[in-house]
Amino acid sequence: MDTEVLNVAIIGCGWVADWHVQDGFAHLPKRFNVLACCDRDIERAKQFAERYRVERVVGDLGEVLSMPDVDVVVICTPPALHYSMVVACLRKGKHVVCEKPFVASLAQVDAVIAEEAKSTARVMPIFQYRFGDGLAKVRHVIRSGLAGKHYVSSIDTAKRRDANYYQVEWRGKFATELGGVLLTQAIHIHDVLLWLVGPVQAAACFKTTRVNPIEVEDCAVASLQLHDGSLASLSATLGSARQTTRLRLCFENVTFEKTGHDENSSRPADEPWTVIPRVPELAAAIEQKMAEVAPGSAWFVRQYELFHEALASGAPFPVTLADARASIELVTGLFAASESCCVVEFPIGADHPKYNGWFDAPLYTNDAGA
Structure with a gap:
């Protein structure tokens, strides 16, 4: 080919x-x-x-x-x-x-x-959501070890979906949309968290439906323990007056912050990020490490550039099936934790009661549509 x-x-x-x-x-x-x-x-x-x-x-x-x-x-x-x-x-x-x-x-x-x-x-x-210069620099600092130990992160997804959004027949139903804010909107920011500091070791969650009369959840909060013992909190709603996403990642040596409003709420990888060194002496080292990241394209363009390069070279894709599995595993754990009111341990294997799905409705199987 x-x-x-x-x-x-x-x-x-x-x-x-x-x-x-x-x-x-x-x-x-x-x-x-x-x-x-x-x-x-x-x-x-x-x-x-x-x-x-x-x-x-x-x-x-x-x-x-x-x-x-x-x-x-x-x-x-x-x-x-x-x-x-x-x-x-x-x-x-x-x-x-x-x-x-x-x-x-x-x-x-x-x-x-x-x-x-x-x-x-x-x-x-x-x-x-992964692709952009700002997030690339943050990840480079984290992966270099310069940020030190991860302590705690907070991730907020505040979107707005009114009744007209659910006029599309397949939205808001488990059989066709599969889930609500945890699966459709917040899944992007949660993937960013996993990409930066995952995987997850344990999760607790509450979810509910308060914004629209739909089957699936439109509000949720969760607490995560990550593989290294550090922590993260998640909040998500489809009832925000203004669309906003916020990430705050606290490490031993630096705190990273990013807030996006309106259209920018879907572009967390873009610059600028706020970078707060624990002590002023670290600022130059962090800045130098970030400068090692060459500027590039963002969002869909960058993912498709890397996709093309991977097909040509045989290299891994920029988002892999393992990444998809981690994302679906987190959703599975959050639904299971909310339903049971118990902490769910990870990894989730074939013996878990939610391995075959987090709901029991029959799936919609037409050949094509949107």
């Missing part, structure tokens, strides 16, 4: 797919060509194709998988469809990029890992 320019098919033509094109592929025309789009609502697919000059429009994933010149399938459908679509793509030898939440259970993640091992194709989950 020629990895110079990869032909892409997008499955599900809603607003998330717009992000992938506008904030990703449109900036990388020498690496990607959006060749096809697919949606069970064919009129929506046609409108998407017109916006982005996409050559082929179809209404069924099977039609896409029969196209020999499609190299990469990008899945932007409702969450309950992800697992079956990822597996179908792997069995046809198509590389897969899949939106969050990756799948509906740890059992499904492990099944995808097994399928990838048998396939000629590979899978990359999407976690675009």
Whole structure:
């Protein structure tokens, strides 16, 4: 396969797919060509194709998988469809990029890992919040050891979702969305936390539904103990008057802080971050360490740049199936802790009662949509 320019098919033509094109592929025309789009609502697919000059429009994933010149399938459908679509793509030898939440259970993640091992194709989950110069510098300092021991972090996700958001039929239901604020909105910031200081050793959680009359949770708080004994607190709501995300990471030698409002609430990796050395003498060393990180692109652009490079070189993807598993494991643990009112220990294996999913509703299985 020629990895110079990869032909892409997008499955599900809603607003998330717009992000992938506008904030990703449109900036990388020498690496990607959006060749096809697919949606069970064919009129929506046609409108998407017109916006982005996409050559082929179809209404069924099977039609896409029969196209020999499609190299990469990008899945932007409702969450309950992800697992079956990822597996179908792997069995046809198509590389897969899949939106969050990756799948509906740890059992499904492990099944995808097994399928990838048998396939000629590979899978990359999407976690675009990771990518930007600010977060890259913070992570570099942490990984260098200069930050010292991690003590405690607090992570706040304050989003706003009103009744009109839930007019889309699949939102707010376990069978189709799989979960609420813990799974759909806060999952990004929680991935950043795990990427910086994870993995998790134990979790406690309370969740509830207070903002909208929906099945899934729209408010939650949680406490985590991490693998090294350090701690983290999480709060999440869909009832904030203003959309805001906050991260505060307290280490032995430095505290890192980032707050984003409105549109910037979805861009925690961007600069600037506030960096507070424990003593003034550390400031120069931290600044020097941050200067070692070369400036680069951000968000979807950077994740897709690294995806292309990894396919060309055989290197690991910038977000891996192990990362997706850690994300789904955290959600599983938080749901289990809330339901049982007990602390849940990690790792969560096949013998755990929530290994096959955190709810019992049947999954929605149409072939495509958004």
